[in-house]
Amino acid sequence: MGDQSNSIWNSACDDLSYDIDTFMTTSTSSLDHLIPEIQAFGSTFHPRFGVRNKDSSLVNVSESMSETQFNKTNAILHKSESMSSHFNRNGCRVEDRVKRILNTITKYANGTSKGTNQELTSCVLQSFYDIASIIEQGSTVCDPDILTMCIRRFNGSKLFLLLTSEKKMLLFPLIAILRSSKLLSNTDLLEQVLVLLRQLVQLHDAKQVTERMFEICPDVIIVLVSRINMHRKQVQLAVYAVLNYIYRSFGPGPHTEPALQRNQSINESIMSGIGDSLNASIDDIDLMSVAIGAMEGLVNIMQEKMTDIVITILDCMKRHSHHEIIQHKALGVFLRVIYNNGFTAEVFVSLGMVPTIYKTMQLHQQNEGIQMKGCGLLKHLAIDEDIRRTFMTQETVQVIVQAMRSFNTSCEVQRSAIATLWVLTSDTIQFFAHIVCKESLDDIHVSVFRAMETNLQDEFVQKHGISVLKHLARNKELKSALISAPYHILNAMNAHQFNVLLQSQAIQALNIVSTRASFKYKLLEQGAYQYVVGAMIQFPQEELLQIRGCFALRSFMHSRKSLRTTLDILEQEPEGLSGVVKLLNATMENHRKIKWVQQGAICVLDQLIRRHSNILTVVDIAGFSIIEAMSTHIDDIGLQRAGCNLLMNLTSNVSTFLEAPDQEAIAA
């Protein structure tokens, strides 16, 4: 800068500074001449960042500037900022300000300005904030076209990628724009805003972004969904994508629930909006896959009946049966609907959902998600016995077994499939055996064995596997095929010793499986007695487990051969007979009021005294408990019978059972 120009520049600065001071103190000066001057000034040195920081790179633009000039410039910029605030307060000259801000964003987004990344991003964010403040104040001066252009520039710019944690700060202006109905009549602008929002959610930690969104605008979901029914694919895609991200990261909770549940009419309009949108785009695979994905999250918190939407999605599944993503997401929506919306299985079945599920599971045998969700959905549909009987066929079992075969190492698929088998086999075994052929029954237990073996550490698989085996064991024909069942049940008991529910169910299953004399012997050989007694000692207060334990022990000793084996095992145990009698006595004392515990224990004691030498131990340890049980449950005929029978044997000196000829041995 030359001396003359320096002098002119200094003088201009002084004048401008004086004018601003006057305006700020008296507010009587005309603004008309002041604004262009400041704008001109600002175009040379950016009003906020251009010269304030002496170390910044932008200062290099005016390297030749003297110290005095620099100070003066800074002072003027300060003043102009104060004036700008004044403008804002008084609603004056907003147009100019908006233009300036938009120009700033465009300029920086284009990368034409110099500066550090931090300066640039701060500047842009500040500018967006300014815009948002203006929009929030209800100003109508913001030109949607310029705003659209501005955001579009920004969307594709390097600058956006430079934003890191500041990205969240963009939410405020974006939501402000979204809430402005006037601005959003411009579809281009809406599209750009939503694309930017989607990028934000995608690139940044979605949960943090979502939380911030709800802080800024609790109605954000309503705002988003209300924009959905636009005839522009990009808009719809963006809305669904944003919704999808919100639900995936956030799910139902204190933020989302009030947003959608507080107003039924709003909810209904949202649902109808989505329904229309889905109907209009049913053949558009891209849109439908994103939309159905978003629905999966939305149905989480919507309480309204969604029959129309379910029908549309089902229709979509049928039309695009080969499209894996649609099939997968649609099954997800149905699962959510059945969980959260009080949708009954009856409605689903009446809509013809079951054949569609079979078809998709058969077509996409290698898709883990489809297999898992398909099985899960079938389980829910099959819970009600009457409904189950309307659709259960050979095919039902086949698709489930196929899923288990295809993903024998996938814990999720195994869980889902085995839970479904558990529900299906809970029907009366006559019905089940009538519907399902012998080969399929074999397939079931083979699949269950495999699942239990592969997922030994998974409590859910083990628990439900045991239950399925228990159900299957009710079929006399099948029981002989379940010879390996005790091995798997005992393995499960060993792996989950502290899971009371599993232990209880396993003991019950052992009891049911061990009805055949040959099984009893095998069970005892494998250590069933020790496992049952171990569980009873481990959980002394668990009524059900104690009942099942007592009856299982009785069952083990029910044949002559197995009784002898049990008594031999007892003799080898450290505490021997007195150990088990003490356990039974403790059980009877702990559950004095529970007649089944008393009866079960009495029955076991009755078996134990079949070896004559055991009588004295039983009388010494458990005699009082036996009499107490009979007195407490005087009205219970089963217990009285068992008690009298035990007393009869206790008072007898002939151990008839063991000493009578062994009919089995004779027959053999």
Place this chain on the structure above:
Amino acid sequence: MTDGIASHGGYTSSTIEKLVEQGTVDAILKAIRTHKQDVVLERSACAALWNLSANYYIADQLVEYNAHHELVDMMPRVACKDLRNMTIAVLQNLALGNSKVLIEYGVLKVVTLEMAKNPLNAELQLLGCGLVANLCANSGRETVRGIVDQVRIGAVAAIKNHPTTIQQYGNMAIDKIAKFLH
């Protein structure tokens, strides 16, 4: 007669006494009283009473607990032949030291009636004669005089229809009465 019923060996008397101390008799009698229509229960209970009554001292206790009331009540009511026979068997044991109480309660009358009603039930006749003999053997002259007709009814039924072994018991009963009457 039935599985699980003791022969009268007097074995494990200490065990049985322990059981009785713990309240076994009361528990059995309560069960019988509460479930009068249940034959399975009555059978087990009666068998237990029979086992207990083999012990002389416990038999006295059973009479103290009025076990004979339940047995007398049960005898004509039950349709099960085995059970009816067993009640008489228990009474036979009880009669050894408590014949007066039993006769006063009308045991003899009921038993002889049963014998008359079931002339072809050999086991009942046998046990009935045994019971009559026990009652007579342990009663005073006056008591026996009062029951002559009843004994005759029972003994005659037994002698008429059954082989020598039972006839012997019947004759034995008549002999015992005759001793008192002479």
